[in-house]
Amino acid sequence: MTTKEYNEVVDTWADGVFRFIRKNLTNEDDARDVVQNAFEILWKNHENVQFEKAKSYLFSTAYHNMIDFIRRNKRMNYVEEMDEGAKGGTAEMQIDVKDAIEKALLKLPEVQKNCIVLRDYEGYSYEEIGELLALTESQVKVYIFRARQTLKNYLVSIHHLI
Amino acid sequence: MNININNYEEWMVDYIEGNLSKVQEEKLMHFLEVHPELKSELEIFQQTKLQPDMHMVFENKEMLKKEEAGRVIGMPVWRKYAIGIAAAMLLFAGVKFLSVNNADVSGIKYTAKEISKPVFAFKQKETTDSGAIQSEKNIKQQPEIYFAEEKEIKKEKFADDKKELKEENKMEQIQRDANFVTEDMEFASIDEIDVIKHRGRIERDVNENYLQYTYANYVQPEMKTKNNNTIIDKYNNTVAFTESIGSLLGFGKDDKEKNDTDDLKETHIKIFDIEYYNRKKTDK
Missing domain, CATH: 1.10.1740 (Rna Polymerase Sigma Factor; Chain: A)
Structure with missing residues (x-):
């Protein structure tokens, strides 16, 4: 290069x-x-x-x-960040879906978060993500599935609260 | 595997990930026809597609970049500018040099015309010495005659000695230099410059730092320009400027103490009609 x-x-x-x-x-x-x-x-x-x-x-x-x-x-503060959403009462609940997703994203386990971020932000294939994070393709697929499932459940819970 | 109530989430995720074939997509749509209450779930799944925050950027990317080879690099910025200016000045000097050469005829004319004045002064002094004081009116009646005499002397010198010829050439160059300054340095006008030339003195000065000395002999030192500099200041500035260009390019003014036993590699450069030399010792 x-x-x-x-x-x-x-x-x-x-x-x-x-x-x-x-x-x-x-x-x-x-x-x-x-x-x-x-x-x-x-x-x-x-x-x-x-x-x-x-x-x-x-x-x-x-x-x-x-x-x-x-x-x-x-003692990184990214761990602390995860509890923040849980503390927030319903009154302060964000209606903005994008904000909600961002918050939920931070609650995901590291590996799931990285998989879905690389997938959605960078458009990486499962194979590429696997190479990068030292995972097999099927592992990546499972992690992405779990990440989306968690995010979806979080959004559904918000919808129910509102 | 077919879609059912236990695995529909996986199908939905595969759908938004783009992993389903046409047939599989149709199966999913058919499943949702049967279970319309799950349609909203698919919509929410679609919202889990993350959108990068384009406002989040790495500020000041330039700090990550590296200088490309082939560009002029590793050189302080001031030198880049200095070389640029020097190049521009050389170009300017080249143009000037041509115009000075073209102006040679008129330059000599001008000098000849102005000579009449100091000649008066000289003659007046002479006559004072001899005791017979002439009025200014009388002097003004004879300038051309005296100038003719002066010219004859010059011619004799030319014939006599080749060395003298060289000196004469140098003097012509000095005249050109002087003309260059008077013509181009925004003086009020050439007519206002009082030439108090003294030929004998100039010849003595030729072998010294002649450019500055001689110039002082050509014009009145107190003559001021628009910037309140004396005319000599102006000229000295010009010389200093050309010298700085010369030294920037690794050239120095001619030094006469050249050791003939050394093998030298000599380069010449001419800026504003002033020659600069770059001499390097070479190994035999």
């Missing part, structure tokens, strides 16, 4: 990889650090990484960076 192609990867995928990481790290600066770090690693290896493979290399690097980051900072 040439420098020009590397810069093209920055333009094309920086936002996407940032959104993906941001779904796991509520602190924006942490997410930025992880993304920046991933790009640094991509740059170090840019001569060995083909342009066509750059996206998956980038996402994979960022993902593993993020896992390391979470391990290093075990």
